[in-house]
Amino acid sequence: xxxxxxxxxxxxxxxxxxxxxxxxxxxxxxxxxxxxxxxxxxxxxxxxxxxxxxxxxxxxxxxxxxxxxxxxxxxxxxxxxxxxxxxxxxxxxxxxxxxxxxxxxxxxxxxxxxxxxxxxxxxxxxxxxxxxxxxxxxxxxxxxxxxxxxxxxxxxxxxxxxxxxxxxxxxxxxxxxxxxxxxxxxxxxxxxxxxxx
Amino acid sequence: xxxxxxxxxxxxxxxxxxxxxxxxxxxxxxxxxxxxxxxxxxxxxxxxxxxxxxxxxxxxxxxxxxxxxxxxxxxxxxxxxxxxxxxxxxxxxxxxxxxxxxxxxxxxxxxxxxxxxxxxxxxxxxxxxxxxxxxxxxxxxxxxxxxxxxxxxxxxxxxxxxxxxxxxxxxxxxxxxxxxxxxxxxxxxxxxxxxxx
DNA sequence: ACCTGAACACCGTTCAAGT
DNA sequence: ACCTGAACACCGTTCAAGT
Numbered sequence: 001x002x003x004x005x006x007x008x009x010x011x012x013x014x015x016x017x018x019x020x021x022x023x024x025x026x027x028x029x030x031x032x033x034x035x036x037x038x039x040x041x042x043x044x045x046x047x048x049x050x051x052x053x054x055x056x057x058x059x060x061x062x063x064x065x066x067x068x069x070x071x072x073x074x075x076x077x078x079x080x081x082x083x084x085x086x087x088x089x090x091x092x093x094x095x096x097x098x099x100x101x102x103x104x105x106x107x108x109x110x111x112x113x114x115x116x117x118x119x120x121x122x123x124x125x126x127x128x129x130x131x132x133x134x135x136x137x138x139x140x141x142x143x144x145x146x147x148x149x150x151x152x153x154x155x156x157x158x159x160x161x162x163x164x165x166x167x168x169x170x171x172x173x174x175x176x177x178x179x180x181x182x183x184x185x186x187x188x189x190x191x192x193x194x195x196x197x
Numbered sequence: 198x199x200x201x202x203x204x205x206x207x208x209x210x211x212x213x214x215x216x217x218x219x220x221x222x223x224x225x226x227x228x229x230x231x232x233x234x235x236x237x238x239x240x241x242x243x244x245x246x247x248x249x250x251x252x253x254x255x256x257x258x259x260x261x262x263x264x265x266x267x268x269x270x271x272x273x274x275x276x277x278x279x280x281x282x283x284x285x286x287x288x289x290x291x292x293x294x295x296x297x298x299x300x301x302x303x304x305x306x307x308x309x310x311x312x313x314x315x316x317x318x319x320x321x322x323x324x325x326x327x328x329x330x331x332x333x334x335x336x337x338x339x340x341x342x343x344x345x346x347x348x349x350x351x352x353x354x355x356x357x358x359x360x361x362x363x364x365x366x367x368x369x370x371x372x373x374x375x376x377x378x379x380x381x382x383x384x385x386x387x388x389x390x391x392x393x394x
Numbered sequence: 395a396c397c398t399g400a401a402c403a404c405c406g407t408t409c410a411a412g413t
Numbered sequence: 414a415c416c417t418g419a420a421c422a423c424c425g426t427t428c429a430a431g432t
Contacts, residue, residue, distance in 0.1 A: 161358025
C-alpha cells in the first residue's frame, strides 16, 4: 500500500486532534480511543503512531486546544470594574465548564501517568491563563507583585474546586447550592480578608 | 464446574474490593481491571458479575472504603484549638492524599459516567466527612447554623482544589509553592473575611 | 445459586511488508 | 517517509453449560 501523501504531516496531526476532540465532545471522555480517531479521519490505527507518541500524547494536544478555547472564552469576560472583575471571570469559567463539559473533564479528570511531563509551550498556556486571573485580581485589589501570583493561584484553585465538586457531585449532597453561589461566597470572603490585611 | 461455595457472598465482595484497592495502590489507577481483580482472588472474570453490576460498581465500593479511611485519618486530627483546628484538618487531608495518592485519585480523578447515581449510604459518608469540617470551622468561628454548611463546603472545595492542582500540576507551573503554603493562605484570608463580616 | 470457559466486541501499541 | 494489515497482549461484559 504505502503512502498516500494526501495530507501533510501538520494536516494529519490537526485532523487527528480535531477528531479526538469531537469524539470526546459528542460521546464523552470514556469513549475516546485511537481506533475511533483513526476511523474518523479515514486512516488505519498504526498511522497515528507515526505522528503521536501514544493516546496520552494525543490527549495532551486536545487539552492544549481546550486551554486555548478557555483563554478565548475568558478573554472577553475581562473588565475593569473594580467590583465585578473576578466574579465575571469566575462565572466565565463555570460557564465554560458547563458548555464544554467533556473537554473540561478530559483536561482535569483524566488520570494521566504521574511521570507525564508537559512541554514548555503547554505550561506557557497555563501561565497565560493565570495572567487573566492576576489581571482581574489586581483591578479589584492593589497587591504587591510577589503576592499576586500566590493569591491568584489560591483563588483559582478554589474556584476550580467548587466547579469540580459541582459537576461530579463528589463532595456535596445538597444540590440546592449552585456553583455560582459557592464561588460568590469564596470570592467575597477571601477578598474581604485580603483587603483587611 | 459449578459452584465452589468456599466463600459466602459477603466474603466474595469483600475479597474483590480488597483486591481492587491493592491493585490501585500498588500499580495505579490505570492498571485496574476486572480480569486482574478476578485473577487476584482466584476466580474467573465472569464470577465478579454475579456480585457486582460492573467495574464502575466495584470502583464505587473501593471509593466508599477510601471515604472511610479518610474519615478515620482525619478524625484523629480534630482538635479544639481555636487557632489551628482547620489547618490541622486541611493538612491531614493533604497528608492523606499523598500517602494514599492512587486511591485518592480513583476517588476524584476517575471519570465516572455522568448518569452514575450513588446510593444513600455513600452520600452519607460524604456528609459524615463534612461534619468534621463543620465542627472544626465552628470551633474557630461562631457562625449561624445556616452559614456553617455553605462555608464548610466552600472551604473544603478550595482545599481540595489546591490539593488537586498540586498533585497533577495542572494549574501551576511554579513548583516552588507547596500545597501547604497555598492552603494556609486560603484559610487565613477566607477566615479573616468571615470574622470581619 | 454459583462458577467456568468461551465467546463477543472492543482496546493500545508494534511492526514487517509494501509504495 | 509514510501507510497498511495483521499481530500481540490485553480489555469489559455476557452467557450457555455445568454442579
